[in-house]
Amino acid sequence: MLRAAFTTKPTEGGRRWxxxxxxxxxxxxxxxxxxxxxxLDALQSAGFPLLADKLxxxxxxxxxxxxxxxxxxxxxxxxxxxxxxxNVAFFGIGAYTCGMLISRAHWPxxxxxxxxxxxxxxxxxxxxxxxxxxxxxxxAVASLGVGVAVGEVIQNVEYRGTPVFGGSTGLFLPIFSVxxxxxxxxxxxxxxxxxxxxxxxxxxxxxxxxxLIAIRENE
Amino acid sequence: xxxxxxxxxxxxxxxxxxxxxGVGFGLVWGVLNIVNLAHGALVxxxxxxxxxxxxxxxxDPFLSLPLDALLLFTIGYLLQRGVINRVIRxxxxxxxxxxxxxxxxxxxxxLLLFKSDFRSVTPSYAxxxxxxxxxxxxxxxxxxxVVALLLAAGLAFVLNRTRTGLAIQAVGADRDAAQxxxxxxxxxxxxxxxxxxxxxxxxxxxxxLIQAITPTAGEPYTLQAFVVVILGGLGRVTATVAGGxxxxxxxxxxxxxxxxxxxxxxxxxxxxxxxxxxxxxxGLMGRLR
Amino acid sequence: xxxRSSVLLVxxxxxxxxxxxxxxxxxxxxxxxxxxxxxLGLTGSLTKESTLTQQGYDLxxxxxxxxxxxxxxxxxxxxxxxxxxxxxxxxxxxxLMQKLITEDKVNFLLGPYGSAATATxxxxxxxxxxxxxxxxxxxxxxxxQGYKYxxxxxxxxxxxxxxxxxxxxxxxxxxxxIFMLSADDxxxxxxxxxxxxxxxxxxxxxxxxxxKNGSTNLAAEVQAAKAANPDIVMNSGHLLEAIAIxxxxxxxxxxxxxxxxxxxxxTPDFINSLGKDANYVYDGSQWTPxxxxxxxxxxxxxxxxxxxxxxxxxxxxxxxxxxxxTAACLAFQKALENAKSTDPxxxxxxxxxxxxxxxxxxxxxDSRGINxxxxxxxxxxxxxxxxxxxxxxxxxxxxxxPTPAWDQR
Numbered sequence: 001m002l003r004a005a006f007t008t009k010p011t012e013g014g015r016r017w018x019x020x021x022x023x024x025x026x027x028x029x030x031x032x033x034x035x036x037x038x039x040l041d042a043l044q045s046a047g048f049p050l051l052a053d054k055l056x057x058x059x060x061x062x063x064x065x066x067x068x069x070x071x072x073x074x075x076x077x078x079x080x081x082x083x084x085x086x087n088v089a090f091f092g093i094g095a096y097t098c099g100m101l102i103s104r105a106h107w108p109x110x111x112x113x114x115x116x117x118x119x120x121x122x123x124x125x126x127x128x129x130x131x132x133x134x135x136x137x138x139x140a141v142a143s144l145g146v147g148v149a150v151g152e153v154i155q156n157v158e159y160r161g162t163p164v165f166g167g168s169t170g171l172f173l174p175i176f177s178v179x180x181x182x183x184x185x186x187x188x189x190x191x192x193x194x195x196x197x198x199x200x201x202x203x204x205x206x207x208x209x210x211x212l213i214a215i216r217e218n219e
Numbered sequence: 220x221x222x223x224x225x226x227x228x229x230x231x232x233x234x235x236x237x238x239x240x241g242v243g244f245g246l247v248w249g250v251l252n253i254v255n256l257a258h259g260a261l262v263x264x265x266x267x268x269x270x271x272x273x274x275x276x277x278x279d280p281f282l283s284l285p286l287d288a289l290l291l292f293t294i295g296y297l298l299q300r301g302v303i304n305r306v307i308r309x310x311x312x313x314x315x316x317x318x319x320x321x322x323x324x325x326x327x328x329x330l331l332l333f334k335s336d337f338r339s340v341t342p343s344y345a346x347x348x349x350x351x352x353x354x355x356x357x358x359x360x361x362x363x364x365v366v367a368l369l370l371a372a373g374l375a376f377v378l379n380r381t382r383t384g385l386a387i388q389a390v391g392a393d394r395d396a397a398q399x400x401x402x403x404x405x406x407x408x409x410x411x412x413x414x415x416x417x418x419x420x421x422x423x424x425x426x427x428l429i430q431a432i433t434p435t436a437g438e439p440y441t442l443q444a445f446v447v448v449i450l451g452g453l454g455r456v457t458a459t460v461a462g463g464x465x466x467x468x469x470x471x472x473x474x475x476x477x478x479x480x481x482x483x484x485x486x487x488x489x490x491x492x493x494x495x496x497x498x499x500x501x502g503l504m505g506r507l508r
Numbered sequence: 509x510x511x512r513s514s515v516l517l518v519x520x521x522x523x524x525x526x527x528x529x530x531x532x533x534x535x536x537x538x539x540x541x542x543x544x545x546x547x548l549g550l551t552g553s554l555t556k557e558s559t560l561t562q563q564g565y566d567l568x569x570x571x572x573x574x575x576x577x578x579x580x581x582x583x584x585x586x587x588x589x590x591x592x593x594x595x596x597x598x599x600x601x602x603x604l605m606q607k608l609i610t611e612d613k614v615n616f617l618l619g620p621y622g623s624a625a626t627a628t629x630x631x632x633x634x635x636x637x638x639x640x641x642x643x644x645x646x647x648x649x650x651x652x653q654g655y656k657y658x659x660x661x662x663x664x665x666x667x668x669x670x671x672x673x674x675x676x677x678x679x680x681x682x683x684x685x686i687f688m689l690s691a692d693d694x695x696x697x698x699x700x701x702x703x704x705x706x707x708x709x710x711x712x713x714x715x716x717x718x719x720k721n722g723s724t725n726l727a728a729e730v731q732a733a734k735a736a737n738p739d740i741v742m743n744s745g746h747l748l749e750a751i752a753i754x755x756x757x758x759x760x761x762x763x764x765x766x767x768x769x770x771x772x773x774x775t776p777d778f779i780n781s782l783g784k785d786a787n788y789v790y791d792g793s794q795w796t797p798x799x800x801x802x803x804x805x806x807x808x809x810x811x812x813x814x815x816x817x818x819x820x821x822x823x824x825x826x827x828x829x830x831x832x833x834t835a836a837c838l839a840f841q842k843a844l845e846n847a848k849s850t851d852p853x854x855x856x857x858x859x860x861x862x863x864x865x866x867x868x869x870x871x872x873x874d875s876r877g878i879n880x881x882x883x884x885x886x887x888x889x890x891x892x893x894x895x896x897x898x899x900x901x902x903x904x905x906x907x908x909x910p911t912p913a914w915d916q917r
Contacts, residue, residue, distance in 0.1 A: 054636065055610040058603060083311050130497045136311060137254060141445055142496040145489040148442075152486035156692070158479055168721065169627070169649045169694035175635060222735045225760075229727045336555060337748060339781060346758040346785070346914070357759040360727075430724035431748065431781075433553070474719060474728035481729070482692050482718050 032060065032190070036183050057182035064189040071196040079209065081216030082132075083140040086147025090120040096154060099171040109176060135219070221353050226471055228356055234467025235364030238460050239425055240440050241447035242371050243418030245459040246378075248448060250391035250411045253303065256318040258444055259437025260325035261416050265291055265423025266432045267333060273340045273427075280340050280428055281362060287420035295416025300409040307408060322441075329434035337431035345428075363425040368460070370421055374414065375456040387411050446492050452502025461503050538576065539583035542850060544840070545590050545608030546618040549625065552596025553722065556747060556777050557829055558621040561644055564826075564833025565589055565618055567815060568841075571806070578841050581848040590614055594625060601625035605632045615850055616640070618836055621829075623647035623665070623695035630658040639843075639856045643836035644829065647695040651876040657852075659859050660878040661835045661871050665695050666702030668792040669742055671886045672768045673703060675790075675898035676740060677710040679909050683739030683765050686714045689729050689753065691721040691745035699744040699770045712740075724748060730756040733764075740766040747772040751781050758785050758914050765910035766790065773889055774827040786889050788911040790897070793887045794828040795868055798896040798904045803867045806838055812867050825894065835868035842871075 035051040037043060044050065052060070069091065076084045094116035101112035131142050154165045165171065178184055203209040244258045255261075265287040272278040272286065302321065306313045348357035378384035389397040390407045398404050426432060426440075443466065451462020469491060473484030495502060546565060549558040569587050577584035590612055594601035601620050608614045609632070617633055619626050619642020626645025633640040634655045642658065646665040650658065676683055686707055690700035697718075704714045715736055719729050730753060733741050741764040743753050750772030757767070772778050773791035797813050807815060812834070816826040839862060844850065847858035863872040869882035886898035890908055897907040 053610045055606050058606050077312070081310065081312075083315065131493075134496055134500060137248070138449075138496055138500050140254075140311070140315075141449055142493050144442075144445070145493040145496070149486045149489040149493065152483065152489070156479065156482045156486070167694065167697070168692055169647070169697075172627075172649070172653050175631070222731070225731055225734075226728065229731060233725060233727070330551065334551070334555070339751075341781075341783075345755075348759060348761075350761075355760045359759075430752065435552075436724075470725075471728045475732050477732065478716060479718050482720055485720060 036060070036186055039183055040180060054182060057186050061182075061186045061189045064186070064193045067193040068189070068196045071193070071200050075200060075203065075212075079203075079212040079216060083136075084143045085140050086143035086145065086150075089147045089150040090124055092151060092154060093123050094120045096165055096171070099173060100165065103166075103171050103173055225354055226475055227468070228354060230468035230471035231464055232356070232360040232364050232467070233471055234464035235360065235367040236422065236426060236429065236463075237443055237447050237466050238371055238463030239363070239367035239418065239422030240444045241451070241459045241463045242374055242456055243415035243422070244441075244444035245448040245451075245453060245456070246374065246418070247412055247415040249453045250387055251307065251408060253307070253314050253412075254318065254445075255412075255415065256315060256441055257322035257325055258415075258419055259439070259441035260322045260329070260434075261291055261295070261419040261437075262423040262426065262440050263329060263432060263434060263437040264294065264325065265420030266427045266436075267329060267338075267423075268420070269424035269427050270338045270340055270432065273342070274338075279342060280424055281366070284366065284421050284424045287424040288417040291420030291423075292413045292417040295419075296409045296413035298416070299412035300405065303412065304405060304408060326434050326437070333434065337433050338427070339431040340427040342428070359428040363428060366421065366425060367463075370418060371456050371460045374418065377414070378456065383407075383410060387414075446488060448502075449492055450495055450502055452504045455504060458502060458504035465503070537583050539580065539585040540850075541588050542578060542585045542616070542844070543588045543590055543612070543614045544616050544618050544837075545592075545605065545612060545614035547592045547594040547601045547604040547608070547620050547625070547629070549596035549601075549621050550591070550593040552594075553748070554596040554621050554746075556775060557644070557771075558596070560775065560827060560829035561621045561833045562591065563816075563820060563823075564643070564830040564835075565837060567812075567819060567830070568806075568834045568837035570819065571815070572837075572841065578844050580844055580850065585844075585850075589618065594620060596622075596625075598622075598624040598628045602628040602632050605629045606636075609636045609638055614638075616840060616852075616855065618833075618840075619643055619645060619660075621645075623650060624693065626650055626658075626660075627694075630655050633657045638852055639840075639859060641836040641839045641859065643832040645695075647698050648876075648878065649694050649698070651878045655877065657856055658877055659839065659873050661839050661868070661882075662794050662832045662879060663882050663884050664878050664880060665698035666706075667884045668699045668770045669703045669744065669768060670706055671792050671884045671898060672742070672766075672790055673707050673710055673712065675886050675907065676712070676766060678898075679766075679907065681765075681910070682711075684712060685736070685738040686712050686740045686742060687733045687736050687738035687764075688714055688716045689726075689733065689741070689743045689745070690716060690718050691723075691749055692718050693721040696721070696744040696746075696770065700742075703742065703744075719749075721745070722748070724752045726752050727756050727760065729753070730760050730762050733757075734760060734762045738764055740764060740768065742767075743769045743772075745770065745772075747775055747777060751778065754782055754785060754789065761914055763911075763913040767911060768792070774887060774894065775829070776824045776827065779889065779892060784892075784917065787891065787917070788889065788908060790886055790888045790907070792884050793896075794882075794884060795831040796828065796885055796887055796894065796896040796902075797825050799869065799885060799902045801865060801867060801869055804865050805842070807867055809867045827894075831868050835866060835871060838864075838866050838868070839871050 038048045038051045073087055076082055097119040098112045098116040101107040101115060102109060127146055131139065134142055155168055157164050240262060244255060247253055247255050268287050268290055269280050269283045272283045273280055303317060306317050344358050348355050349361065378388060386402045386407050387410065389402060390404065394404060447462040447466050448459055450465055452458035466488065469488050470484055473487045474481045548562055549555060569589055572578060572587050577586040590608060592604040594604050605617065617638055617640035619640055620629055621644045623645040626642050627650045630640065630650055634657050637657060640658050641661060643661050645660060646662055648664050648666060651660065688700050688703055690696050700716055704716050707714050717729055717732055719726060743750055750769040767788065768790040770792060773789045774793050779786045797809055799809060813825055816830065839859060842864050843855050843858035843862055847854040860873060871879060872881040874880045885896050885902055887894050888897045888907055895905045897903050897905060
């Protein structure tokens with residue numbers, strides 16, 4: 001995958017560094033997948049040291065989330081070169097879709113979860129039609145404008161006097177009751193990261209990905 | 220009717236600040252093709268200088284504006300020559316990243332020097348204003364508008380009637396051709412950025428009269444400079460003036476929508492921005508590039 | 509890493525106490541140090557208010573450590589507070605609170621400043637089942653979530669300007685119209701909506717105009733107020749907006765018989781920034797130095813004011829943010845004494861049953877965890893000084909009403 005994006009052949013020294021990076025990355029990945037398992041009760045009572053406490057999970061889940069966000073942005077900004085500054089709107093729409101389904105319609109989490117990407121994708125398709133006609137700086141600013149506007153609308157829109165999406169208080173979701181909650185959410189996020197990276201990899205192998213890079217090089 | 224007139228006045232007065240912030244930003248963008256994300260932070264530097272001179276020496280804020288311009292001119296020149304010049308021909312993303320980094324550095328330097336307390340400048344004539352019947356026009360804001368317009372006029376004069384200004388425009392039009400006729404590219408780049416920064420400094424001085432400042436208060440101004448330049452159009456100072464005044468009017472009228480509608484003022488401004496970009500990307504008065 | 513060494517420090521301290529054994533006077537032994545954790549907005553937009561909160565906590569820590577510590581079942585436990593700066597960001601506050609619990613292993617939690625941060629922190633306290641007593645988050649949204657581990661010693665948001673409405677109903681000539689400006693964060697909206705719902709019962713008409721939280725250019729809103737020509741102008745927001753509105757009111761000659769702001773006028777910064785223009789402004793206050801409660805423990809009102817002057821000379825009188833923060837500590841102190849243990853669940857239950865009178869007023873929590881038993885008072889700034897003007901049994905002067913026009917001052 002990395003090779004497809006390189007335009008120069010890696011040197012012998014470069015290959016050594018790359019191998020080192022891959023090794024390091026593999027170690028970190030392994031740790032990231034195995035350490036949280038030490039928080040399971042079964043392993044705790046067997047005497048394993050706790051390598052992942054609540055704070056660890058909080059930070060690690062946030063890290064995985066940023067991997068998802070960065071990879072997703074990379075598909076537009078990195079591959080095609082279109083500097084999209086309003087992608088946070090998609091994050092918000094996904095979050096609110098899921099949140100509203102859970103808090104207002106009382107859907108269970110795993111039913112609401114798949115709808116989030118669908119809603120964001122639909123919005124992106126809608127907004128992309130006019131927006132993608134612009135180039136360079138203009139696209140960047142327009143995208144930013146969409147991002148800000150969406151945030152403002154979601155925060156302020158009211159129906160009969162009460163904010164539809166919870167206003168500035170936000171949506172309070174019930175604390176998800178499941179054993180090893182932190183572990184579950186952590187692996188969900190890691191799964192999302194794996195999914196995003198997998199999609200990027202697939203795109204790069206296909207003609208579609210080639211087309212995107214071609215756009216960046218010379219539209 | 221009176222209410223409408225007063226709102227009109229308020230809008231133009233608010234627009235004055237936006238003009239001040241927008242002209243420098245637009246200059247750098249138009250000529251150097253650099254979107255300076257640190258613009259708001261530079262505005263705050265000017266604001267803090269005005270505040271310091273007012274608090275320590277009792278210098279009237281309007282009198283400190285030339286000093287703001289001087290300080291920011293120097294800072295801008297050195298910044299461009301030393302740092303930003305490295306990404307002058309790089310892809311868009313790199314200029315964004317670099318100026319974003321500069322933004323963070325400037326903000327944190329200001330935080331170190333001044334802490335995050337809010338500072339404001341209240342000269343003796345602060346509450347007073349011109350009263351035309353029922354219309355009230357506060358002196359400070361009127362002064363800000365006048366100065367901003369003078370600033371824009373001055374910038375336009377420099378750009379159109381001086382050799383340096385013409386050199387800047389030449390570089391903006393075609394940098395290779397400009398080099399062929401003997402214009403020192405690096406010096407001109409730095410000069411342009413310095414002029415933009417000087418405008419930012421003056422805008423900062425004006426802003427301290429109107430609101431309390433803190434190191435992070437510059438962020439919204441960078442965003443608003445974006446909107447102003449796009450609304451008015453890239454390329455001409457007069458376009459930015461039009462954009463700034465228009466933005467001020469939109470904001471004030473948006474904020475006066477009764478009840479809950481007023482919180483949409485920002486959303487309206489950005490919605491309008493997106494619309495303008497889609498329908499007429501060159502803005503009200505600009506040239507398409 | 510810094511956090512690792514601070515954990516070692518606490519562990520070392522605990523070990524030394526365990527080995528040290530008896531160390532106090534009068535036969536009471538010294539127990540393990542009790543550590544409280546508090547993330548505060550020491551930098552950022554909430555600096556001023558957070559600093560006042562920290563002052564309130566520190567005043568109590570000095571006093572209790574002078575006594576040797578909290579007396580739990582005969583053993584005195586010294587107290588320490590660990591602070592982190594959340595840069596006035598609610599998300600950061602939540603992360604830091606988790607850090608305090610997991611890494612610094614604090615025993616209990618003291619609240620941050622502001623309803624936004626308190627709301628996110630309450631969720632963390634609940635998830636970790638560590639009791640938190642807060643004094644600076646009055647939005648009822650926090651307490652309607654069914655959290656069992658968060659307690660608020662202050663009166664809830666909806667009461668902030670109710671006192672002003674009650675007072676206004678007693679004034680002559682009686683005002684009848686209120687123009688309510690409100691920022692759009694949840695605390696300010698709660699205050700504003702409470703006035704909108706309550707005032708008509710006292711014979712007022714209310715017009716509500718919202719603006720973006722954190723705005724400093726409020727000329728258009730002041731103009732809207734001017735166009736409505738109301739008897740009373742109120743603002744629901746924080747210190748910055750209150751200052752901006754007052755300045756704009758003077759600039760644009762917005763006159764009214766009564767100006768009342770929910771937060772801001774009680775802080776020393778308000779008078780410092782505005783000078784003479786701060787006069788005649790009212791605010792709803794959680795506490796003033798003039799209230800007359802008979803405390804059952806800790807200091808009286810005047811002793812408290814003296815202690816504040818001694819520790820923070822030059823800062824003037826303590827405002828209610830300082831007092832309410834101290835009250836949060838007092839709640840913990842009493843609860844720990846009553847529970848006779850530092851076990852989180854026992855302390856939580858003791859807090860739920862708490863009912864005690866202090867210099868701050870009655871501290872008792874309703875079933876949701878907020879203190880609905882303490883009344884708010886109304887303050888007015890007269891000639892650069894704060895005075896309590898309502899209710900009449902704690903007032904030290906009469907309100908200066910109506911407010912004269914700007915050019916007649």
